[in-house]
Amino acid sequence: MVCILDLVGVYFEHNTIIFMAKPFLMITLIWYYIVNAKTVNKLFVAGLFFSFLGDVLLLGTGELYFILGLLFFLIAHVFYIIMVVKLLKNTKMAQVLLASIPYLLIFTSLLTTLYSGLGEMKIPVIVYAITITVLGISSLSLFLQNKNKTHLILVFGVLIFIISDSVLALNMFYKEQSIYPLLIISTYVIAQYLICRFVLLNEIKNK
Numbered sequence: 001m002v003c004i005l006d007l008v009g010v011y012f013e014h015n016t017i018i019f020m021a022k023p024f025l026m027i028t029l030i031w032y033y034i035v036n037a038k039t040v041n042k043l044f045v046a047g048l049f050f051s052f053l054g055d056v057l058l059l060g061t062g063e064l065y066f067i068l069g070l071l072f073f074l075i076a077h078v079f080y081i082i083m084v085v086k087l088l089k090n091t092k093m094a095q096v097l098l099a100s101i102p103y104l105l106i107f108t109s110l111l112t113t114l115y116s117g118l119g120e121m122k123i124p125v126i127v128y129a130i131t132i133t134v135l136g137i138s139s140l141s142l143f144l145q146n147k148n149k150t151h152l153i154l155v156f157g158v159l160i161f162i163i164s165d166s167v168l169a170l171n172m173f174y175k176e177q178s179i180y181p182l183l184i185i186s187t188y189v190i191a192q193y194l195i196c197r198f199v200l201l202n203e204i205k206n207k
Contacts, residue, residue: 033048071124106166
């Protein structure tokens with residue numbers, strides 16, 4: 001419901017609705033997770049909390065707000081990376097190299113497209129892109145290590161997150177499209193929800 005409200009605000013370019021809805025996206029997801037979790041994964045909750053801070057900062061306008069929002073999302077991804085890496089066991093280099101191929105291709109093609117338009121934002125954007133690429137490689141490595149539905153949900157969640165961030169970057173630094181803001185929000189919410197489902201299902205599986 002919060003996501004739909006946010007999408008309505010974005011579609012009609014109604015800032016009041018956006019400012020009301022967007023901060024509650026992660027708040028409601030944190031609530032959903034805590035209500036359904038038997039034991040709380042602190043790394044995941046930390047990731048959601050910093051995502052919430054990122055959402056709030058990106059509501060502002062100007063380079064400073066964007067950099068701070070980017071920083072908070074980077075921190076959120078670091079918590080997600082730690083959470084996933086802790087699940088990896090007896091990781092083989094061949095698996096990591098195989099998992100790296102699709103994400104390095106995405107990283108390279110996206111940076112090639114955006115590079116000339118990044119200006120002074122080159123370093124922050126590249127550092128962020130590297131971080132979420134590592135998250136993608138980690139999630140796919142986990143799936144290759146143990147191919148099951150739960151790990152596949154994580155792979156899709158992270159991949160959709162990368163798509164969301166890629167569309168955001170294209171909209172800001174390459175070419176604006178009217179459909180992009182709607183894609184950014186919808187893919188972002190789906191990605192976070194799928195990662196949340198992974199955490200909940202993984203807890204059940206481990207028990």
